[in-house]
Amino acid sequence: MKPFLPRRVVAAALFCTAVAASAAPDSGDRYRVTSKMQMAGMSMPAKPVEVCTARANPVSEQAVPKDKDCQVQNFRVEGSKASYHVVCTGKNAMTSDGEMETLPDGYRGSMKAQVQGQQITMSYEGKRIGGCDYASESPEAMGKALTAQACEAQLGSVVSYSMYVGPKAACPTYKAKFCANVNRTAEQIADPARFAETERTMGAAIWPAIEGCGGSRTAILGKACGRAESGGDLDFVGDYCPDLAPRHCADADPNRSGRFLVRHCAERARSLAAQQCEGRGYTAMQSSPYRGFCNSYAAERLRERNAAAQRQATDGAAATAPATHDAPAKKPSIGDRFKALKDRLGGG
Structure with a gap:
């Protein structure tokens, strides 16, 4: 499954295409923008994207991607080139240095960032290919369109529930469609065999999705237990409905x-x-x-004896083991740091 890219990541990938300005009809310039991001062997594939910007100088401080916790420092312009330094604080603290250059038919630039000791490089180039209507084709409008595509693409995936439900949902207007799919899935897993398999393979993801859409594991399990009883599946009853087990001991x-x-x-x-x-x-x-x-x-007797022996061995080892210091906090993975930078850039 492809990960969902929120709007701030889209803004970072398009990099420096948005210039804050009031726009009139047919007031924009259309650019074909190609951007790349690399970090310790990982990369965001380069893919040309057409964007519409306000008709203004693309080499400006307003074009530097940043969020509310970032400050642009030492922005300098020399002829057709500009350089700058960005300092971001907070959870995803980082520093970066970048440069931009105006070309006869567009612009280009790059940024090198330091995030928790890792260097991340981002480069981009935009080539002007014509005019456009900034009011309807701006990066913001494009970002909304890309978000809509992502929302449509993940409707059938219950593991993507956080996109549709909750206070931070990126696709709240799609919640009804998403929940219709979730409710159909909920009805299917009320079958004892499906319930057990779902619990083993994706319980951590599917139950929050079902609860976010007004259902509950308890209600679905109740249906599954009833079906297991009527179908004589007492192993399921014993595993998942222990309160019902005693009444079946005599006739099992x-x-x-x-x-x-x-x-x-x-x-x-x-x-x-x-x-x-x-x-x-x-x-x-x-x-x-x-x-x-x-x-x-x-x-079953063998399983119980083995389990008891394992517990005894574990308890004995714990009693004789020397005291140890707490393990150091796990460092964020390269993938986590890569995502943190993409979220940091663009401020969208």
Whole structure:
């Protein structure tokens, strides 16, 4: 799945195309802009994008990408070139040095940033290809269009729920469409087999999405438990609906629900094991109608013994282990730092 790029990242990629100015119809210049970003072997692919800017000098302090926690320092213009220094404070603190140059048919520039000891380089070039209407084709309008495309593209992905629900959602107007998809998924995973698989593979992502759309894990699990009971899936009942387990101990089929009996109906399981499993040889066991139950009983007893031995070994190791200092805080990965810079640039 491709990550969603918020508007401030789009603004950073387009870099220096937005010039603050009041615009009249047909007041802009259309540029084909190519930008690149590189950091310790990682790169943001270069891809030409057409943008419309206000008809003004693209080499200006207003064109330097920054957010509210950044200050432009030492902005200097010498002929057709400009240089500057940017200092950003706060969570994603960074410093950077950049330069811009006006060309006969456009502009170009670059920026080198230092973020937590890592150097990130960004370069860009814009070539004028004609006029445009800045009011409707500005980078802001383009950013909104790109955001809309991203919002449409992720509607079917429940793991992208933070784009659509919550106070920081980037696509709040798409919440109804997103939740319609989520609610269909919620109905599907009320099936016991689907519920168990979903819980194992994507529970951390799907339940916040369902809750954000007005549903709940509790309600869906209730439906799944009801279906498991009616379908005789007592292993699911025991694993996910333990409050319902006691009423099925008396009528559970030992061979079909052996694990359920051993884990949740200890008294009946011991009685059956004593009657049908203990003292039987291999040949006799293979012909026994309780073979499935006896295998489940033996496997569960072995699992419990192994778990107890593991706990004992772990407790013994903890008791004899020397005191250790707290582990140092994990440093942000290169990917985290790369994303932090992209979020920092552009201020959008």
